[in-house]
Amino acid sequence: MQYHLNFNLVWKYFDRLSWGLVLSLELAAVGIAIGIVIGLGLAVLSHGAGRIVRTLVAAYVEFIRNVPLLLLVYLVFYGIPSVGGFAYDATTSFVMTLAVYAGAYLVEVFRAGLDAIPKGLIDAGRAIGLTPAQLVLHVRIPTMIRIVLPSLGNAFISLFKDTSLATVLAVPELTYGANWIYTNTFRIVEVYAVVAPMYLVTGYVLLFALRQLERRFAIRRR
Amino acid sequence: MIDVMLKGLPFLWQGLLVTLQASAIVVVVALIAGIVFGVGLSYGPRWVAWPIRLLSDFVRGLPLLVLIFSIFYMLPLTGWQISNFASAIAALAVFETAHVSEVARGAIQSIHPGQNEAGKSIGLTFAQRMIYVIFPQALRRFLPPWINTVVDTVKGSSLLALVGIVDLMLSIQQVIGRTFKPMPMYVLGAVMYFVINYTLSQVSRRLEARFAYVRE
Numbered sequence: 001m002q003y004h005l006n007f008n009l010v011w012k013y014f015d016r017l018s019w020g021l022v023l024s025l026e027l028a029a030v031g032i033a034i035g036i037v038i039g040l041g042l043a044v045l046s047h048g049a050g051r052i053v054r055t056l057v058a059a060y061v062e063f064i065r066n067v068p069l070l071l072l073v074y075l076v077f078y079g080i081p082s083v084g085g086f087a088y089d090a091t092t093s094f095v096m097t098l099a100v101y102a103g104a105y106l107v108e109v110f111r112a113g114l115d116a117i118p119k120g121l122i123d124a125g126r127a128i129g130l131t132p133a134q135l136v137l138h139v140r141i142p143t144m145i146r147i148v149l150p151s152l153g154n155a156f157i158s159l160f161k162d163t164s165l166a167t168v169l170a171v172p173e174l175t176y177g178a179n180w181i182y183t184n185t186f187r188i189v190e191v192y193a194v195v196a197p198m199y200l201v202t203g204y205v206l207l208f209a210l211r212q213l214e215r216r217f218a219i220r221r222r
Numbered sequence: 223m224i225d226v227m228l229k230g231l232p233f234l235w236q237g238l239l240v241t242l243q244a245s246a247i248v249v250v251v252a253l254i255a256g257i258v259f260g261v262g263l264s265y266g267p268r269w270v271a272w273p274i275r276l277l278s279d280f281v282r283g284l285p286l287l288v289l290i291f292s293i294f295y296m297l298p299l300t301g302w303q304i305s306n307f308a309s310a311i312a313a314l315a316v317f318e319t320a321h322v323s324e325v326a327r328g329a330i331q332s333i334h335p336g337q338n339e340a341g342k343s344i345g346l347t348f349a350q351r352m353i354y355v356i357f358p359q360a361l362r363r364f365l366p367p368w369i370n371t372v373v374d375t376v377k378g379s380s381l382l383a384l385v386g387i388v389d390l391m392l393s394i395q396q397v398i399g400r401t402f403k404p405m406p407m408y409v410l411g412a413v414m415y416f417v418i419n420y421t422l423s424q425v426s427r428r429l430e431a432r433f434a435y436v437r438e
Contacts, residue, residue, distance in 0.1 A: 003299050066373065066419035067412045068380035070391060075408040078398075083405045164285035168384065175288060182295075189299060192292040200283040 009185040010194050013177075020177035021198055027091070027173060028160040031098030035159075036152070038099060039106025044136065046107075047114050057107060064104035070165055073097050077169050090169035102159055109155070113148035114140060146217050153210035157203055164199075174198060226406040230397040237393025238414060244311055244389060245376045252318035252375070253368075259319065260326025261352065274323065281320035286378050289313050294385045310382045317378065321371045329364035330356060362433035369426035373419045380415070390414060 010017075046057040064072070077093040088096075117140055125139040164175040172180075178195040182188040259278070262270045281289065293313035297304055304312075333356055341351035383391035394411040398404045 062420060062423070063412075063416060066377075066416045066423060068377040068391070068415055070380045070383070071394075071408065071411055071415060074395075074404075075412065079405040079408040082403070161285035164287040165381075167287070175285070175291075178288075178291070188291075188295045192288065192296070196284055196288055196292060199285060199288055200280065203283045 003189070005190055006187060007190050007194070009187050010181060010190045013181045013185070014194075016172070016177035016180055017174060017195060017198065020172060020174035021202060023171070024160060024163040024166075024173040024175075025202070027095055027098060027163045027166060027171070028156060030095050031159050031163075032102055032152070032156050034095070034099035035102025035106050035155075038103030039110050040141075042103070042107045043110035043114060044141075047111065061104045061107050064101055069097075069101055069162055070168065072101060073165055073168060076100075090166075090171050094163075094166045094169055094171050098159060098162065101162070102155060105155060106152070109148050109151040110144065113144040113151075116147050117143045143219075146219050149214050149217055150210075153207070153214065156210070157206050160203065160206065161199065223406045223409075226401060226403050227410045230394075230401065230407050230410065233397050234390060234393045234410070234414070237388055237390040240388060241376070241379050241390040242418075244307075244314070244379045244382060244387070245372075247311055248315045248318055248375050248379070249372050251315045252322045252371070255315075255319040256322025257326050259323035260330055263323060263327040264330040265348075278320040278323055281317055282324070286314070286317050287381050287384065289317050290381055290385060306385065307387055310385050310387050314375065314378055314382065318371055318375050321374065322368065325364060325367045325371060326360075328367070329360040332363045333359050362429075365433070366426045366430045369422055369429070373422050373426075376415070376418055376422070 042057050042060070046054045073094060076097040077090060081087045121139055121143060122135065125135045130138065163173050166173045167176040167179055170176060174195060178191045181191045185191075259274050262274050263278075266274070284292075290310060290313040293316065294306070294309050297309045297312065337355055337359065338351060341355040346354065379389060380391040382389050383395065386392070388396070390411060394407050398407050401407070
């Protein structure tokens with residue numbers, strides 16, 4: 001092996017990686033926040049709704065889940081503006097794609113969460129005279145959030161990893177930082193030897209933190 | 223819009239073939255390696271199980287794209303003469319193997335340990351216990367999530383376009399590079415991926431329903 005490792009160039013441009021990591025986390029956070037709104041909205045909407053609404057929601061979920069994220073990223077950034085006659089910047093476009101993508105997975109999560117609410121709680125809510133809207137707001141949703149928290153945590157970590165695709169739109173997140181250093185210094189082995197642990201450590205730190213959070217909010221059964 | 227699709231379609235077949243071929247190779251490799259690793263995780267001694275656990279957690283903790291870039295550019299540095307197609311596929315195969323080995327581990331560990339002990343007590347060897355006792359029972363736990371990994375493989379193979387493999391994704395990009403009409407081609411591509419993956423998802427759902435009646 002006639003190759004000599006030289007990490008100096010990676011350290012020299014390390015701020016691109018550190019800020020890239022921050023942007024990756026931001027993209028994932030905004031993506032999941034909007035995704036939760038989409039997922040929760042559609043889950044509540046299709047819960048006990050008519051056949052047409054449920055079919056439409058199912059079509060959205062099935063379409064997003066069965067198409068590669070990369071294609072969706074391209075479709076939203078290049079495809080839609082080309083027929084819509086408008087444009088948005090790459091970061092906005094990517095976050096929207098990520099949110100729609102996350103939404104499709106979260107609909108299922110929230111729906112399962114709504115179904116998992118103990119019957120007795122809802123009966124108790126009815127017994128104290130809550131209206132159906134109050135029942136959703138004060139009983140169903142708070143209980144459901146605690147049930148779905150582990151799935152939300154996993155979805156967030158998975159989205160964090162998916163932000164690496166933003167590199168194809170030149171959004172300066174972590175993978176883009178890596179590719180920038182690579183194309184400018186040709187030190188690809190060193191760059192990825194640094195970037196891979198950054199993804200790994202961040203992912204596992206998040207996992208650990210979210211597990212703590214789940215334990216804090218878990219519904220205790222006696 | 224339809225006419226652009228029809229004109230572009232003939233240029234996508236080659237790419238579609240590459241996508242299917244790459245996915246098929248990865249699925250087969252990941253299936254074999256994944257089952258071996260899954261057995262290693264479940265029954266292996268510590269010196270077997272721990273390296274597999276480490277590798278699996280490492281690979282599953284990375285974004286697929288980062289894994290593809292790392293392996294694609296690092297493999298040639300080892301001096302190993304390898305085509306870019308094989309190098310890119312190797313990355314995808316490593317990723318899917320890690321996922322399949324977790325699916326296999328979960329399926330195997332869902333079988334009651336008594337089954338394995340019963341096999342031992344009638345004098346079956348380890349291979350016989352696996353083939354005649356554990357695998358047939360683990361199959362129904364294995365198949366539905368395994369098909370999900372197959373769907374992930376087809377979707378993940380679109381990332382091979384980013385290291386220059388002319389698969390369906392890159393063929394679409396190439397056609398757009400000539401026509402400058404992105405929307406019809408992306409929609410067409412989405413439909414093609416959808417048809418492949420939706421079929422697989424339906425098979426998985428069918429299998430899940432088929433196995434649902436079995437009670438432990």
